[in-house]
Amino acid sequence: MTLQKSVISLVNVNKIFTRSMSLSNVEEKGTDLKPWQEIPGPSSLPIIGQLHHFLPGGSLSNRNDFMTDFLYKKYGPIVRFDGRFGSPSIIILYDAEASSQILRGENLTAVRPGFFALKYYRTELNKQEGNPPDAPTGLITDHGDIWKKFRLSVNPILMQPQTIRLYRNSLTEVAEDMVKRMRRLRNDDNMIEGKFDIEMNLWALESIGVVALGGRLNCLDSNLPENSPAKKLINLVHEAFRLTDKLEFGISMWRYFATPTFKKAMKCYDDQRKINKYFIAKAREELEKKQKSPNDEKGVLEKLLDINEDVALIMANDMLFAGVDTTADTVTSILYYLATHPEKQSKLRKELTSKDEKQSYLKACIKESLRLKPVVIGNMRLTSKEYNILGYYIPKQMYVLFGHQAMSKMEHYYPRPTEFIPERWIVDKSDPLCHSNANPFAYSPFGFGVRTCIGQRIANLEIETFIETVIKNFEVEWFGPPPKIRVSTMNYTTGPFNFIFKDI
Numbered sequence: 240m241t242l243q244k245s246v247i248s249l250v251n252v253n254k255i256f257t258r259s260m261s262l263s264n265v266e267e268k269g270t271d272l273k274p275w276q277e278i279p280g281p282s283s284l285p286i287i288g289q290l291h292h293f294l295p296g297g298s299l300s301n302r303n304d305f306m307t308d309f310l311y312k313k314y315g316p317i318v319r320f321d322g323r324f325g326s327p328s329i330i331i332l333y334d335a336e337a338s339s340q341i342l343r344g345e346n347l348t349a350v351r352p353g354f355f356a357l358k359y360y361r362t363e364l365n366k367q368e369g370n371p372p373d374a375p376t377g378l379i380t381d382h383g384d385i386w387k388k389f390r391l392s393v394n395p396i397l398m399q400p401q402t403i404r405l406y407r408n409s410l411t412e413v414a415e416d417m418v419k420r421m422r423r424l425r426n427d428d429n430m431i432e433g434k435f436d437i438e439m440n441l442w443a444l445e446s447i448g449v450v451a452l453g454g455r456l457n458c459l460d461s462n463l464p465e466n467s468p469a470k471k472l473i474n475l476v477h478e479a480f481r482l483t484d485k486l487e488f489g490i491s492m493w494r495y496f497a498t499p500t501f502k503k504a505m506k507c508y509d510d511q512r513k514i515n516k517y518f519i520a521k522a523r524e525e526l527e528k529k530q531k532s533p534n535d536e537k538g539v540l541e542k543l544l545d546i547n548e549d550v551a552l553i554m555a556n557d558m559l560f561a562g563v564d565t566t567a568d569t570v571t572s573i574l575y576y577l578a579t580h581p582e583k584q585s586k587l588r589k590e591l592t593s594k595d596e597k598q599s600y601l602k603a604c605i606k607e608s609l610r611l612k613p614v615v616i617g618n619m620r621l622t623s624k625e626y627n628i629l630g631y632y633i634p635k636q637m638y639v640l641f642g643h644q645a646m647s648k649m650e651h652y653y654p655r656p657t658e659f660i661p662e663r664w665i666v667d668k669s670d671p672l673c674h675s676n677a678n679p680f681a682y683s684p685f686g687f688g689v690r691t692c693i694g695q696r697i698a699n700l701e702i703e704t705f706i707e708t709v710i711k712n713f714e715v716e717w718f719g720p721p722p723k724i725r726v727s728t729m730n731y732t733t734g735p736f737n738f739i740f741k742d743i
């Protein structure tokens with residue numbers, strides 16, 4: 240794809256941002272609601288907006304919790320965050336009932352803003368390939384009718400428990416290979432040498448590769464040649480997320496002209512798409528060679544290929560984009576909570592080594608970890624109509640972020656909110672700890688409604704098989720303070736990773 244796109248095209252991308260700044264006049268509406276500009280939030284200066292808060296010495300500099308609980312504690316359940324350098328203004332909600340009003344109100348036509356550079360790349364590619372203007376670009380980047388049509392065609396494949404269950408054995412194999420690799424990487428103190436977050440990324444890519452690309456990539460093989468397609472894919476997946484994160488979360492000058500990071504991202508998306516295409520073609524050849532009886536249940540890739548090769552490629556691109564860092568960070572957090580709660584870990588091991596197939600405690604540990612540290616700090620919607628939220632008038636075309644991570648740790652939703660208590664997901668409703676006593680909109684690690692995470696069944700199966708295999712093989716311990724977290728478009732656990740993995 241030609242990367243030197245004109246400024247005009249980029250300005251078109253930017254229109255969606257500037258639209259959010261054009262407001263309906265509140266007085267004309269004849270209501271006594273306060274305008275959104277009066278929502279409390281960090282003070283704004285002319286031109287630079289709230290930027291000074293992020294500069295050294297500013298109230299938000301070096302604050303990793305500013306999107307989670309800091310703003311809530313300082314300003315209350317509704318906070319205004321002004322746009323800066325091309326980014327839009329955002330209203331942040333820390334109230335489950337108010338969040339439900341917008342999430343329900345937007346459900347049928349839900350627009351989740353974000354990933355604009357990726358959207359730009361995919362749209363330009365469609366144009367170059369001569370595809371019609373309503374050709375899909377993917378679930379992450381499409382909205383409206385194009386998104387709806389595509390989602391309806393892939394929902395029955397990716398959300399069907401029967402299809403996903405087919406992967407239990409292959410995902411357990413991946414988990415067992417990862418455990419072997421962890422044994423090899425351990426030093427004399429039973430700690431993993433090297434970067435644990437990168438290791439978990441390799442496990443996550445190998446796992447989602449089985450589903451999206453129809454086979455093993457061999458990411459866990461220490462002798463994988465540097466110039467092999469799998470090795471290239473590992474590097475590209477990592478780079479694509481790093482660059483996207485920089486473009487989405489940093490200062491957004493790329494929305495006006497093609498910055499070096501923007502150009503690198505365009506090349507990275509393009510290279511990754513080509514490698515995905517190569518793996519899908521390879522999988523297709525192998526599927527064609529396989530002797531299958533008509534009663535054999537088809538896997539995800541095969542069913543997507545039955546629709547057509549474009550759908551399989553678009554979905555593979557999305558799965559590799561959204562399904563690596565998310566699961567990798569989630570298993571790291573679960574292992575951390577289990578390591579720091581040895582009694583819960585023993586209880587879990589007892590369940591996993593018993594004949595109990597329901598594995599309710601394992602599922603409860605996963606949910607509890609996602610409550611305390613969801614990988615996505617909050618979901619986002621672009622309003623398509625006007626709302627009265629907590630006494631403020633919220634116009635159309637406004638970005639609203641629902642602060643799920645903060646809400647799921649509030650005392651009035653979850654008693655003993657900061658404690659790791661998996662039991663709250665199992666106990667009876669009469670128990671004050673029971674999760675179902677909380678407003679369901681306070682906890683939403685996989686999002687909401689029609690736009691909910693399409694990979695959640697796959698993610699849960701990957702996580703369950705991995706945690707089960709690790710806990711059956713190792714006594715997991717932790718020493719020292721908790722690991723640091725970098726909050727960006729997602730939560731990233733950055734270490735230090737003081738895990739100790741002792742053989743059982």
Ligand code: HEM
Pocket residue numbers: 351378379390447557558559561562563565566569614615618619683684685686687688689690691692693694695697698
């Ligand atoms: C623990 C792991 C994961 C978490 C916590 C997670 C979370 C999320 C969240 C919060 C959303 C936004 C939902 C909304 O706006 O309402 C989302 C969307 C999405 N996720 Fe996941 N995700 C995970 C794993 C995966 C995996 C493994 C895949 C790959 C199959 C995946 C693919 C997607 C896609 C394609 C979307 C966009 C769906 C759409 O807009 O139609 N995710 N995810």
